[in-house]
Amino acid sequence: MEYMNKTIEELHELLKSGKVTSKELINESLERSHEIQEKCNAFVTIMDDAKETNVTDNLLSGIPYGIKDNYSTKGILSTGSSNTLKDYIPFFNATAIENLDKSGAVPVNKTVMDEFGMGGTGTTGHTGIVRNPWDLSRMCAGSSAGSACAVAAGVYPYATGSDTGDSIRKPAAYCGIVGYKPTYGMISRYGLFAFASSLDHCGVLTRSVKDAAIVVDNMKGIDKNDMTTWDSSNMHLYDSIDGKVTGKKLCYIKELCDINMYPNASNELKEHLSNFNKALDKCKSLGMEVCEVSIDKTLLNALASVYVVISCAEATSNMSNLTGFIFGPRGEGNNYIDMMKDYRTRGFSPLIKRRFIIGSYVLQAQNKDRYFHNAQRVRRLLVDEWNKLFEEFDAVILPVGSGPAKHLDGSLDILDSNTTALEEHLQVGNFGGFPSITIPDGFVDNLPVALNITGKCYDDINVLNIAYALEEAMDYKNKIAKEVK
């Protein structure tokens, strides 16, 4: 009997009725971890000594899960998939992990990511590339690559992720699972290795919307260690999911979704958008109203640059604590500058160094207004634009990316500059701190593709409900990755 392909609700029932024990679940999950590690390289650490917990009324008790390696875990290696922290064992838990601990959840591994979350491919971690369990020649996207891979491959029902641009929601799409980042500040970031603090969100990757709601219910909460958290104790996400969506109003953006916007559209893109349109039809059949809206293309095209400027600026500052003096392997040299340079030169991958240079450049006195402040202004314009949509609509529904998972060998993908905004639009969810969830909406070339639903801040319940109703109306829930090629 396999259990790790089941939902949290199902596992809880089985545990409660004594049909399976926490120990058995953990053993299966660990076994599966080693298999997937062989195939996909999804983990930095597998906790073979993971201990079962008591089964309580908490839905997560006794059930194994995975932790992205940028969460600080007490006594467990936490590298952020970077050589700069390759030996770092924290002495405190991230608040979100502490909360899951209290729920009785059992972490069984730490998942590979793009180094410090800075990447969208799952190929830049210090332990090597993560492969997509549906097709080992393709990427999982990133940065929560290992988490997405493991959940899709049925290692456990959920893994934590973090999302600064689309780092939960893009890999979820490429791996055919659900990726949810709640409103900014619902889950404490204390103990999450900072990438770009104003954009960083904690969240989760699961195989169903309800599971996502259950996990976030247990991760969230106001935290005295994170001033950006807010009190959500009266929000019960899982209990609030009722699937009632009749009369809800959705909109999609013409400039992103209309196939006519892409003169050189690939077959994959065509199929992806046609899938999306079928999902819109489902929405209508569920009694929701679906409208097409239009947003200035110039603004949409600025999105990716805004993200680069702000995220790189914050990242270069956030990662200035990495000097190798207090933690991390100390560099060599005759003075502190040389020691630090040696540590950072050897520790960071070229991709990150490039981003640090961009970040420093845009913050320099002579460039700051032109780049950093302008990026902040455009960020505000984009957020205002989305907030205007939320005045009229319950949520914005959009396709994720331009098709299924990209090849690890980049030369196999056709580059199409027209699709930049389509690839990057999820970043608006980070600009505004909006609740945003990706769910699978079909297959292209036997590989999963997905759509995303984003709502206004603090409206997580509405977003989850719409996603849940649509998920129920489609047939892509709780799919375990089967190697297709």
Add this chain to the structure above:
Amino acid sequence: MDKYKVLIGLEMHCEISETNTKVFSSAANTYTDIPNSNIRPVDMGFPGTLPVVNKMAVEKALMASIALNCKQPEYIYFERKNYYYPDLPKGFQITQETKPAPVGIYGELKYEVNSEIKKVRINNIHLEEDAASSDHYSKYSTINYNRAGVPLLELVTYPDFRNADEAVAFLEAMRSIYQYAGISEADSRKGQIRCDVNVSIMDSSLDEAKEENWGTKVEIKNVNSFGGVRDAINYEIERQIELKRTGQYDSMEQQTRRWDEESMSTIYMRSKVDAIDYKYFVEPNIPKFKISSEWIEKIKSMIPVFALERKEKYINEYGLSNYDATILVKEKSISDFYDETIFLGADPKLSSNWMTTMVLGYLNKHELNISDIYLTPKMLVDIIKMIEEGKISSKQSKDVFYKVIEDEKEPSKVVSESGMKQIGDEDTIRKIVVEVIEAHLELIEDYRKGKNVFDFFVGQVMKATRGQANPGITARIIKEEIDKR
């Protein structure tokens, strides 16, 4: 020197010592000799840690802002100042810049220098975190993170000082304000005060109101005592005048120097061209927060009357000498004690005499604070009144004073228990006087011959009354009785 005008500006850093915890960390804000004992993960920049603002520190900073007659901002923001140094574990310091506005801008302060009142304009005052402290040895350095995160106030003046006396008098006035307001002990021996000094000279004939006439600004960093400030300013003025004299002044570039205590000279550090670009940006982990007018009002009500104002009152209303008034306002606790005695009805001059001689003499001798001794303002007033009413002699009053403190008893109790009452009753005294005179009638002749026998008779009366006879009354009656014969 009269050929040149000197323009001096100060940057004064003062640690806020009167908060329980550090400014962005829950570690204790107390001075300790044990290195690295007052630290939390955030003070060492561990990955994932976040700053949390200490409201008390903001309150103290606003108090300083109000005391300096600055304008307070509508919202509080913090910014990151990014640079690398081993004593800066995060790689940035959380501080406030001028845009957005810090806790105070554009203030002014009256201060006294050589009995003259001067005014200095304040550019801004801001709240920030202190760095760790380091000690350098020949082969290694040590870092102590106790100081990392201690709240620090930095105030920046305009170049309104014309000589070292003014600059030092201002620093002393500020130290007094910080102490009076309960913001800081402001103890430079504990490293709580550090200054940067700007010095430039210009030809006296030019109009100093025009900035283009100002000389080249030289900044002297890290002057850690008021004496050092005086010496550094005087050294730097001489150095710059010498450059003028030798024709080298015009080629001097704007620069940063440091004060070297050992050689008593300023040493070149870097030119303006090499100034560090700190890449400031708003700290994203601290949401901006509104300063309510209620809060400001509450803080205003907590600000005491400062030393300068008290001193003016002591001199103008109470008729005290400048010397005594200066002594009384040096410490707020002493001045408060004194004010209370006046409030309780003591004569200001008598009370001042008691305070400056007996009270401060006792405290200094035993190295105590006024709060450490049993004596209260009420008790001092009681002693003073007992003398005024002739109940005890002034000689006795000193014994009472010491007994009150040492035996921890009320003055009236001390007096009654020791039988230490003054005889003020005229009949009683007259009786004794007559007895004494009649026993020494031969002296009356001497008296008529112009010999001084007066003191002898007083001594005899005192002897007979064990010192309890009121000296004034005794003297008068002796004279009367002698004249009768």
